[in-house]
Amino acid sequence: MFRPKSKQKSIFDHDVYLPAEKVQALEKTWAGPFRRVLPMIDEEPFRQFYCPDNGRPNVPVAILTGLCVLKEMHELTDQEVLGSLEFDLRWQYAFDLNALEAHICQKTLHTFRTLVTTNNKAKEIFTGTTDKIITTAGLSTEKQRLDSTHIISNMAELSRLGLFVRTIEGFLRRLEKKHPNLYKKLPAVYDKVYRQRSGYFADVKSSRAKRRLAKCARHLFDLVDRFRGHQETTRMKSYQLMARLLEEQCHISEDDTQKVVLKMPAEIPADSLQSPADPDATYGRKGKGYKASLTETCEKQNPFQVITDVAVDSANASDQHDVEPTIERLEAAGHKPGELFADAGYGSGENIVQAQEQGVELTAPITSGKAPDSNKMQLSDFEVTTDCKQLLSCIKGHAPLSCKLTGGGKAVVALFAAAHCSECEFLPICLVKRRKGGNYRLRYRRKDMATSRRRQEQDTDDFKERYRIRSGIEATISEADRVTGLKRVWTRGKHRVTMSVYMKALAINIKRYVQSELEKAKKAISYSYDRTFVAVLRCLCPLS
Secondary structure (H helix, E strand, C coil): CCCCCCCCCCCCCHHHHCCHHHHHHHHCCCHHHHHHHHHHCCCHHHHHHCCCCCCCCCCCHHHHHHHHHHHHHHCCCHHHHHHHHHHCHHHHHHCCCCCCCCCCCHHHHHHHHHHHHHCCCHHHHHHHHHHHHHHHHCCCCCEEEEEEEEEECCCCCCCHHHHHHHHHHHHHHHHHHHCHHHHHCCCHHHHHHHHCCCCCCCCCCHHHHHHHHHHHHHHHHHHHHHCCCCHHHHCCHHHHHHHHHHHHHEEECCCCCCCEEECCHHHCCCCCCCCCCCCCCEEECCEEEEEEEEEEECCCCCCCCCEEEEEEEECCCCHHHCHHHHHHHHHHCCCCCCEEEECCCCCCHHHHHHHHHCCCEEECCCCCCCCCCCCCCCHHHCEECCCCCCEEECCCCCCCCEEEEECCCCEEEEEECHHHHCCCCCHHHCCCEECCCCCEEEEEEHHHHHHHHHHHHCCCHHHHHHHHHHHHHHHHHHHHHHHHCCCECCCCCHHHHHHHHHHHHHHHHHHHHHHHHHHHHHHHHHHHHHHHHHHHHHHHCCCC
């Protein structure tokens, strides 16, 4: 039965049975501000998962969420989290639980995490709580910065041979458990090589690895082909992983020989299987695993900055495709920035134009693509509107005769008078083309104009000064890794990894809020002491 966290006080409440000095001491630790964060966690989205009027009342969602956050904040195991709740007075004070209430079963915590993961509720928890922190602290989200980092799930980083061996071993182990009769009918070599062999079959010298890999490939094909028509076996996840591995890593000859040939490394797709323990992990330029994108505020007047958006994607996903979805998520959450800072991985003319259409200025340098020809005029030499939709004048200050959008709004065509262009000293290097009617025509794609303008702008001192603020996101990622272990999460699978990253990001936000509240409390105490000292001084030394 659903039961939100009760606000009713009891005779065992800390404010009642603890001495005032001890309560004041607890307020000066992280537990005091965290106690005020807890009510910010919205429990209503979870009401649908509980019976409205029957059964034992649930452990309040706010408490379970808070435990998940502290688990990530302090990099603790479940047992350490629950032990701290049961025996640490600071934890009990933070969750507003007395010693009799501070006991939660590990199964309850595990079930709650499964509920959050399978129903994609981590985003709601993160967004809802962050919204209230932003409102309570009066933070501005007008300027934000974006970056991504590589994260590894709780999986072994296998060699190619190790990947084949582990995948086959996993299938044989499950087959023996689910269908022992089928397992007994297999050739003895599979049991001997993959199950009963002393040592690890993939642990081999480099000189012998190639031969063993070819042998594993033949075994893989034989197992996939042998059970292809057995419906119960083909529904097994371990069998499907074998079939996927065979398709991604091997060529099968189409003749009667059915020869298995290993693909060259360059032929293997980046989204191929990296570990049977985590089928969702892929391979990117930084290695195996996932990519986590973080966006945070960067207004100088904010007392502290918060992470406003989190996204987990495949390791091989390009940053170039993240700008538009990030802005859409921020807008849906009510935190769309006016200016978004990002590194060169996000910088392109297409992204600049797209961000402008969404009402956001993307401040990111462009370092990729073909370098401009210094012997020719550049598109940036023409004056255009900010959105690149209207050409205002050429380098000589002449306005076009006409200017219109074309190509579905992605390109612009402008006509210039022949009288101006034919006698212009820049005509030999200009980008305009003479038309049959005598006038001159310039056609450009908006993204190319945006690219040219950004290349020119990013070399100015003004841009470099404004762009300096972007580097702060690097410190946030470093803090998240140092404090919560962001780059090596404790779980596997994209859904679970995503939940873990959301909780880690929320932990950083809460940590910063707690630090800000403690700092304000220290200043208030210091100010009080200063006023008291001045009052006493005036009493002892009255002015004549």
